Amino acid sequence: MFFFLASASDPSSLQDFCIAVNDLNVTEFINGKFCKDSKLATGDDFFFTGLNVPRNTSNTFGSTATIVSVDIFPALNTLGISFARIDFAPNGLNPPHMHPRASEVFIVLEGTLYGGFVTSNPDNRLISKILHPGDVFVFPAGLIHFQLNVGNTNAIVYAAFGSQNPGRTDIPKALFGSNPPIFTGVLTKAFQVDTNIINDLQAPYRMDNSFQVDKNIINDLQAAFKMDNYY
Structure with missing residues (x-):
């Protein structure tokens, strides 16, 4: 009998650090990144600045997430962490999403x-x-979550993640704005609604890659699940 162990987190580091560099001449290659010679590392390699600057929230959702992952901050490579600043305008929304x-x-x-x-x-x-x-x-890994600014002023949050590259999947965009689009028959059966509603949900993404639909459409979707929870 054989047993297999699957890991869903960043691997443990076997060295102090591995600052990611785009240099094919180096010999160390860890987590898909080439490593800078550790003897050449300085304080500047472990330093990041700029999260004190307010972000522009003039967009569909009224929020902007500034993710600082290994691709932005190379020192995070192999350390299993990353972080973000999220700015919200009044009534701004960080839409339902998950970090895999x-x-x-x-x-x-x-x-x-x-x-x-x-x-x-x-x-x-x-x-x-x-x-x-x-x-x-705390938002557990892999679960759909969201934040909405319910105050009358701007909001600012900082977030930390247990991975150097947490990833992000926006749920509305993944379902209704995928490229190429998911076959309509899949979505009508999954949500138990007719084709016109699915077309209405997909239409905003064809125009501006956002998700703004009439409340009646959302009510129809919710009603289907209230009547028949088929999972």
Whole structure:
């Protein structure tokens, strides 16, 4: 009998650090990155600046996430961490999404946010909380989560991830804005709605790669699951 062990987290480091460089002449290659000679490392290699600068939130959702992963900050390679700043305009939304490779620790610096995540099948339970400055909330890896600014002022949060490259999948975009589009028959059966509703959900992505639909469409989708929870 054979047993196989699968790991869903970044591998443990076998050296102090591996600063990623684009240099084919170096000999160390770890986590898909070439490593700078550790003897040449300086404090500047481990330094990142700029997260104090407010981001532009003039977009469809009224929020901007600035992710600092290994691709932006090479010193994170092999360290199993990354971080982000998220800016929210009043009523700004960080839309439902998930990070396939990391849990997230979320701390509010300014503003008031409504944040939550949905547990996996079969419960699909919403766990949520109103968050104020100084509050910390945790979003488990792989679970769909969101944040909404429910205050009257801008909001700022910092987030830390348990991976050097947590990844991100925006749920509405993945389902209705994929390239090429998911076959309509798959979506109509999955959501138990007619083709016109699916077309309406896909249409905004064809125009501007955002997700803005009439509330009646969302109500129709929710009604289908209230009537027949077929999972």
